Amino acid sequence: MKILFITRGFKPAIGGTETYINELYDNLSKKHEIICIVHSNPKRKEQDNIFQINSLKTKNRTVSFLHFIINSIKIALKQKFDVIHANTEISGLSGIFIKFFKGKPLVTTIHDTGFIRFNPQWSWFGRASRRILKKIVCKFSNKVITVSPGVKNQLVRFLGVSNKNIEVIPYGLDTHKFNLRIRGNIRKKLNIKNKFLILFVGMLYPKKGLEYLIESLYNLSKKFSKFKLVLVGMEIYPGYKQKLIDLVDRFKLNDKIIFAGSVSYKEIPKWYIASDVFVLPSIDTEGLSLTCLEAGACGKPVVASTILEDTNAVLRNKTALIVRPRNVNDLTENLLKLIKNKKLRYELGHNGRKYSENFSWVKTSKKTEEIYINLNGGKN
Incomplete structure (x- = not known):
């Protein structure tokens, strides 16, 4: 055919x-x-x-x-x-x-x-x-x-x-590409060996709600300072990346946020493995978020908005902590919860790996x- x-x-x-x-x-x-x-x-x-x-x-x-x-x-x-x-x-x-x-x-x-x-x-x-x-x-x-x-x-x-x-x-989902045994040198490359690494992977545009994530990190920094947010993905909406950069400047988070740009797909698993948590604070409809599944396949806990819960990409309190769209406080509180609770991070990541095997x-x-x-x- x-x-x-x-x-x-x-x-x-x-x-x-x-x-x-x-x-x-x-x-x-x-x-x-x-x-x-x-x-x-x-x-x-x-x-x-x-x-x-x-x-x-x-x-x-x-x-x-x-x-x-x-x-x-x-x-x-x-x-x-x-x-x-x-x-x-x-x-x-x-x-x-x-x-x-x-x-x-x-x-x-x-x-x-x-x-x-x-x-x-x-x-x-x-x-x-x-x-x-x-x-x-x-x-x-x-x-x-x-x-x-x-x-x-x-x-x-x-x-x-x-x-x-x-x-x-x-x-x-290719669970052979995305797994717990991947090795990489992302942390060494970014010089963030001992920091709590928060990861976002996806296109940079308004639908993803990244401005709310950045604001939540300003609040987080008042309670916990040893973290880095890494944004992996290219800009597809003109002016949006600059808006995010302006927010970073406004909140004085320049030393805590890295715009990594576009990364080849075969390298993406290494970024998940390097992270401590994956976050996707979408504010508009999603289909079925591959990135949430990929992060789970690599054994990583997820923080995602209720919009992702509606797509079956995540399971509330099993593979992910769920936040309300545009809710800065929800993001701050749930990220802090994962920072403080290593056991919870492991449980969500473990469940995420098992769930990803259905795809x-x-x-x-x-x-x-x-x-x-x-x-x-x-x-x-």
Whole structure:
């Protein structure tokens, strides 16, 4: 079977949606021929089956999206394939046109429902547009994949998507890559051998609630000073990183916070192992946080907002301590609780490792492949 992937993010880029499509590609390309249409990346090696679309140098997200959609359609019309898989609703819009021009079935993965809660990343028009886009893409997709029951329920409740048209297939996890036996020299490299290391891994943008984390560390520093926060990830929302830097300056936390930037995915496990706790204080909807699962697989306790609890990425008081979104005091108190209680850190990390073993990219890929086969008339 020949499959067309449409995805703006692709290896070597890292992030939840990128890791998802990267792992599907690695698993399914062993058996099927896969063509990819992706955003260009200077670090990516040229491959005959990967078509790259140059990113526009513009701050206008709508123009950037339209540029990708139009060019992906042009490329796809020249290719032969049996099934289309669009990663996110932006790619799904391209997929709709390609579906009708080529007469091939469309599968779209919706990772989250960010239009529901207020998000400073989007204006009211942006949120309304995103909502309409998701609804259109879900309507015209032959099958919609969501990564958690929570996302499925929201699509049914808020967009009226048919329950029968949605398949829940959780993210997988490679527990061989993420485990307790990994060794690295991250602490030595950062010169923080004896500090309590708080880690964040992910894209730097408003949805992640990092400004509240920084403020909570100002409060924490009054009670405990031997800690470091390391932020691993690239900025994808213009101006947000500078906002965080300004906050660090304002609270005089320059010696306690490290912006590590983007790190290759194969190196990420070493950062988890080096840490004492992983924190994800999201303030807007998430799909299924891979980073929480990855941290757990490495035996690390997690502090996460209730938004992550809704996705099944963490279990309250079993793999993680749960805080309210935007609640600085909750963050401070729970981080301090873990700093003081080594036994609790061990218990949460131990449970996190066991819980992570329920997730497998092989299972995720197999279930996705079954959808392709059904839509392709049973042909493998």
